[in-house]
Amino acid sequence: MMPTLPIPVPPHFRIIAHRGASAYAPENTLAAFQLALAMGVTEIETDVRLTSDGVVVLCHDNTLERYGHGARSVEALTWSELRALDMGSWFSPYLHHDKRLLSLDALFAAFGERLTYHVELKGKTPGLAAATHALITKHGLADSCFITSFMYEALVDMQAVDATLPLGWLIGELTEERMAQADALALYQLCPRANTVTPEAVAHARTVVTEVRAWDLNSDHAARQAADVQALIHRVVDAGCDGMTINWPDWVRHSEQ
Template identity: 35%
Template sequence: MKKLEIIAHRGASAVCPENTMAAFEHCLELGATGIETDVQMTSDGRLVLIHDETLTRTASAEGWVKDKTYEELRELDAGSWFHTAFAAERIPSLEQLFGLIRGKNILLNLELKNGIVSYKGMEEKIVEVIRDWDLEQQVILSSFNHASLVRCKRLAPEIQTALLYMEKLYRPYDYAVKLEASALHPYKFAVTREEVAASIAQGVATHPFTVNDPEEMKAMIEMGVQGIITDVPDVLAALTAAHTR
C-alpha cells in the first residue's frame, strides 16, 4: 500500500499563522509529506499565498488582495493576529514556497482561489511559474472552480489537478475522469468507502479535508483514502506511524 500523504492545511495552521513561511517550515518538522495553500493574485500580477479574498482577518488591513500590489502586501503583518510572536511574518509569494520545497520529496497542493474573484490570466501565470521552477511533478492544482482546473489541464496536461467540493456528488470518480483530474478533494462528510474504492479503480486519488479529529482520521484511513488534508500534521503522522506498526 502506498504511504498516506499527510497534507498540512495552510501549513501547520493549528500552531502557526496560516499560509505563512513559519507555518510551511514548521509543518515539515511535524511530519507533513505535503503542503496545501491558497493562491491569489496581486494587482501587479504576482501570485501570493493567502486564503481570504480580503485582508481583514489575517493581515489586519482593509481592502482586497486583488487591489494591492505585491510590495503593498509585503508591508503587512500576517502573523500578529495569531500571536505577537509571529509579528515578523509576511504574506508569502508562491516563489518563496517553491524555494522551500524544491529538492524535497514534498507534495504541494495549490488551491486556486478564483471562485469569488475571477483572476484574469491566473491559470497561465501559475503554469508558467511551476514550469520555471521545474515542479510539474511535485504540484497538484485544486479549486472549487472546476472550469479553471479544466483550463489548467489544457494549458499543462502534465500537471495534476484535483476537484474540491463540499456536498456529495453522484459518481464523483466518473466526473473526475471526464475532467482529466488526478484526485478528488471532498469535504470529509462527502466521503464514502464505496466511492474511494471506485475512484481507486479509475486511477483517481481521494484526499479529504479538513480532518483534525484522530477518530475521523482513522475512519478515513480505513476507507482507503490516499491522503488527508489536516491542520494537525503531527497528530496524523503519529497515528499513521502507529497504524503501520
C-alpha cells in the first residue's frame, strides 16, 4: 500500500528542496526554487561551480551533456557563454525551453532571507570557496547558509576562508572514521546517504556533530519508484535525522501544519 501523502515530519525537521523542486521543474533554475517556495518550503539545496571567468554558477554536473549541450565542461566556459544556453528543454521543451542557468549572485538577489541555502561546493576550481563566501557576505546571508560538499578538502578550504559558517560533509555512511574526520574539522552536519541511516548511527553521530541530514531522496536511479522514495522518507525520520534533501518537497509536511 502506498503511504498517504504528505508524510508528516517533526516540526524542526529540515525539508530541503533538492536543486529546488526538481521533480517538477528543471533543477537549479529560478522556476525550481520559486516552486519550492510556493509549496511552503523555505530551505533549498543547490550546487556551485566557478566559470572560466570567475562567476559562481548553479550546476550539478561537470559537463553540459545531460542538459543537451554536449560534453563541454561548465568550468571551461565563460558566464556569457553559459547564460545563453537553454537549461530547461531537457526537462520539458514545451514548458521550460526559456529557462536559463542561474548565478549564485542572482539566486541570492531573488530570494534573500526568505530561504535557507544549503550550498554544495561541487567544482574543483581553485577559488570557489572564496568566491562563494564573497557572495554570501555581499548579500548578508551568513546566517542563512550552510556549506556542504562531498570533498573534505573543499570544506577545509571554506573553513580557512570563514571558520564561522556551518559546514556539512556529504558521505556514504556514518562510520567511525568519518565521525573522527568530522570532529577534527568541527563540522556542523554529517550528511549520510538515506538508505544507510539507523537510529543507533544517527545518535552516535550526534556526539560529534549538531545535525545529521540525509541525502539521495531523488529519482536519479532508473529502478527507483515513488514507493521506494517514500519508504526512504520514513527511514530517515524514524532514524531521528534532522532533515533531508528531496526532489518532491510537497511529499512531506511538518506535523504542525
